[in-house]
Amino acid sequence: MIIILFFLVFSVCSHGQSSLDNPLKKDEFLTLYKSVDDDNNIDFSTQHLNELILFLDQLGEKIESKSKKKSLKIIFKEIHKKYFIQYKDNPSFDKIFSAGIYNCLTASALYSLVFDYLEISYQIREKPSHVYVVAYPQDLKVIVESTLPAEGLYQLKDKDLKKVREELYKNKIISEEESKSINDDELWEAYVLADKEINLQNLIGLHYFNLGIASIINEDFLRL
Numbered sequence: 001m002i003i004i005l006f007f008l009v010f011s012v013c014s015h016g017q018s019s020l021d022n023p024l025k026k027d028e029f030l031t032l033y034k035s036v037d038d039d040n041n042i043d044f045s046t047q048h049l050n051e052l053i054l055f056l057d058q059l060g061e062k063i064e065s066k067s068k069k070k071s072l073k074i075i076f077k078e079i080h081k082k083y084f085i086q087y088k089d090n091p092s093f094d095k096i097f098s099a100g101i102y103n104c105l106t107a108s109a110l111y112s113l114v115f116d117y118l119e120i121s122y123q124i125r126e127k128p129s130h131v132y133v134v135a136y137p138q139d140l141k142v143i144v145e146s147t148l149p150a151e152g153l154y155q156l157k158d159k160d161l162k163k164v165r166e167e168l169y170k171n172k173i174i175s176e177e178e179s180k181s182i183n184d185d186e187l188w189e190a191y192v193l194a195d196k197e198i199n200l201q202n203l204i205g206l207h208y209f210n211l212g213i214a215s216i217i218n219e220d221f222l223r224l
Helices: 001-013 026-033 041-062 068-083 095-099 104-117 158-170 178-179 182-194 200-218
Strands: 122-125 130-135 142-144 153-155 197-198
Touching: 001 200, 026 104, 041 068, 041 095, 041 104, 068 104, 068 142, 068 153, 095 104, 095 158, 095 178, 095 200, 104 122, 122 153, 122 200, 158 178, 158 182
Parallel strands: none
Antiparallel strands: 122 130, 122 197, 130 142, 142 153
């Protein structure tokens, strides 16, 4: 019930496909990585890119022949285990690889790149102050909450959607007629997953914007 109310509060108040020529979206990775103006990043970005590709190849073997749900559990656990050590506000993307430091934006960016490489469909969703990923949005609709390592994967079941429907009607957000006529997909899009859908390029832009605002607040003008 707590999770259902979480979705209700926020709702009321792309398929990612890898390319044979650029399976990891290397340009996006490097653009994210070099968001900090540091000469060392040029060498480290290539090194960490190659290490990530090797790791994902091994991860791909682990999930081969596994179901979609099982694959997502393995991917989520393995990425967290290898790359994410500590959550901090507004780190640069490269800190994932150099120190294991992440936040919802940088972690979601990494999961998006991983899903692209492993040919898992996904969407990136943006709240006013939060970003998360939805894996297999066309069918399973699994929410990938990167900032919750213990319970970061969540999928609403039919019984959960029924409770959402009841709560919406009880709180007079929808009429009795709507509660009976709206189907599950419409309910999901309109009230459960009503957050703005963005793409990886948008996410990169948000990352640069956040780092720019932080630099202004900290009067770190050389970083701009």
